Amino acid sequence: MAAATPELFKAWRDGYGQIRHSDETIERIQTLAMSGRIEPDRLYRLLAAADRLTSAAMWTIVHMTYARRVDLSGAPLPADAFKTVPEGHTGGSLNMAPAFVGYLVANAISATTRSWLMGQGHCVAAIDAVNALTGDVSQAQLGRYDRSEKGLSQLAADFYSYAIDASGRPGVPIGSHAGPTTAGAISEGGYLGFSEVQYVHAPLTGESLVAFLSDGAFEEQRGSDWTPRWWRSEDSGFVVPVMIMNGRRIEERVQIAQQGGADWFADHLSLNGFAPMRIDGRDPAAFAWAILSAEEQLTRFATDPSRRYPAPIPYVIAETVK
Numbered sequence: 001m002a003a004a005t006p007e008l009f010k011a012w013r014d015g016y017g018q019i020r021h022s023d024e025t026i027e028r029i030q031t032l033a034m035s036g037r038i039e040p041d042r043l044y045r046l047l048a049a050a051d052r053l054t055s056a057a058m059w060t061i062v063h064m065t066y067a068r069r070v071d072l073s074g075a076p077l078p079a080d081a082f083k084t085v086p087e088g089h090t091g092g093s094l095n096m097a098p099a100f101v102g103y104l105v106a107n108a109i110s111a112t113t114r115s116w117l118m119g120q121g122h123c124v125a126a127i128d129a130v131n132a133l134t135g136d137v138s139q140a141q142l143g144r145y146d147r148s149e150k151g152l153s154q155l156a157a158d159f160y161s162y163a164i165d166a167s168g169r170p171g172v173p174i175g176s177h178a179g180p181t182t183a184g185a186i187s188e189g190g191y192l193g194f195s196e197v198q199y200v201h202a203p204l205t206g207e208s209l210v211a212f213l214s215d216g217a218f219e220e221q222r223g224s225d226w227t228p229r230w231w232r233s234e235d236s237g238f239v240v241p242v243m244i245m246n247g248r249r250i251e252e253r254v255q256i257a258q259q260g261g262a263d264w265f266a267d268h269l270s271l272n273g274f275a276p277m278r279i280d281g282r283d284p285a286a287f288a289w290a291i292l293s294a295e296e297q298l299t300r301f302a303t304d305p306s307r308r309y310p311a312p313i314p315y316v317i318a319e320t321v322k
Helices: 006-013 023-033 040-066 090-110 121-134 149-158 194-201 222-230 255-259 261-271 284-302
Strands: 115-118 208-214 238-245 274-280 313-319
Touching: 006 040, 023 040, 023 274, 023 284, 040 090, 040 121, 040 149, 040 284, 090 115, 090 121, 090 208, 090 238, 090 284, 115 121, 115 194, 121 149, 194 208, 194 222, 194 238, 222 238, 238 261, 238 284, 255 261, 261 274, 261 313, 274 284, 284 313
Parallel strands: 115 208, 208 238, 238 313, 274 313
Antiparallel strands: none
């Protein structure tokens, strides 16, 4: 395997906009580049593109909350372009942007499309923003949302518009939570803790699922602690739980933060049979690495003839700020 072109590595390592890469993430990505899984130059091109996509998605998310339209020239918006009553779970959606982009990068690296679900379905702005920018929209959104100024402006105008049609049904193909018009969505994620309990049972053998979870939901449904006892490689696909740990539930500090933060949570997971791994929750590259690494661990377990249950399910703790 040829070494990466220094210029391509540097272009990614230097980051982009608000995206920065920790020494730990850089070391992990360099190990991935040398693994033979993907050609190094292609890897660094993907990761540099991921930084730019994440940045564009966060920009779009903020517009979806506060503005009726976007201006791709970067010119200041006039007062009448702003919504009089801005709505949207902006902080959580900004946290989900690098997570969802990292998931897409993991798919690209492995040439495998995984399913996903999101316990914090109210952060749907991140999904719809990324989908519009990449062109991966649902049939209902096709032709309405894209990465043009018109398409992104329509996305911003529709978000939390409460529009209804003549028959009393939603008048726009975007809601306050993940739904049938959200490309790829399989769960609304509207009831805190439900996805945490359900995700381990979702994928069939040969399938893979990434479950984005909320630390605000952690205190709602404790049944998810039993995941390592439920999962069996013989009858279930791979599951990769990813906790977006921003320490907040709306404006309140979550239980995890009050108990001791990521250190306490990692100990809690270990006591319940998980194999926790901590990453920088602000970096799409860290999410991609974590998803691939978690599945490698599950593969080693599943192919070990002497395996014994319960399985040490890898659990990603994505540390971030809201």
